[in-house]
Amino acid sequence: MKFGVVIFPGSNCDHDTYHVISKVVGQPVQFIWHKSISLDDCDVVILPGGFSYGDYLRCGALASLSPIMQTIKDFASRGGLILGICNGFQILCESGLLPGTLLRNQTLKFICDYTQIRVENNSGAFANSYKAGQLLNLPIAHGEGNYFCSPEDLDVLKKENCILFRYCNEKGEIVESANPNGSLENIAGITNKEKNILGMMPHPERASEEILGSADGRAIFHSLNIHMAAVEKNRR
């Protein structure tokens, strides 16, 4: 199984993500330049954090027009696994692969901090190594992480169990005081209905080694490994 990390002009978490996959998770990984139109047989594509195109127009809006995004849309429609972290989440929303969008933080401040996240469900490719209801300590670093969508889209997200992560307090309660950025219903990460695309504002790649203060994010990459191993076994 091979991971691909897409680099847009202004991506800045690409090397962290590459490091975690190659050195911590121990899987093959390669960079993919945004002007490429090939994913080189990657099984999982990661859109890393950063400030693609300087956040001009709207965060992720210009990156969503990059040549690689058409290839990624085709990959998504075939069920390919895609993980968007922070700016990657914004790009997925702007390209229409995930519903809604990410607005300026309600406080108008850039927030760089650890947050408490609750795993809302552990089914599927991205969270099968967690327990449902498990609390994670993950860092966020964004100015535009305030998730917003139409009431109709929110209904679908809830009905189809697409809300994977929510900001919570230390007891695991979903309360307004634990919401760092004003996100609708404390949403920190969502999947599409088909569950092959995850977008999340917290940075699992910055919390995959104990020496960095938290290793709670590592299980996302581990979950992908387990999922792909099962897929490959079924293929044989």
Added chain:
Amino acid sequence: MPFLLGGFDFYMKAKIYVTLKPCVLDPQGKAIHQAIKTIGYPSVADIRQGKYFELSIKEGLSQEDAHQEIQHLAHSVLANPVIEDYKIEIEK
């Protein structure tokens, strides 16, 4: 008659106004309003911030075709229809 702007000819000018939908909170507009209140302007009741684009259109498109093309551009790129409305004005 073609205009001359920045060294190239163009026949039409399109103005696109992008504004947040009424249901979307605008903390930037609110912050501007709060700041303005400290220096006066008591008659200002509310401020909403938006974006403005000016497009110069090359010769060769009818006004109708230009409008259609700009409509598509505004809908798919310049505005995000999830949170924003837009208005197009075309000047000959």
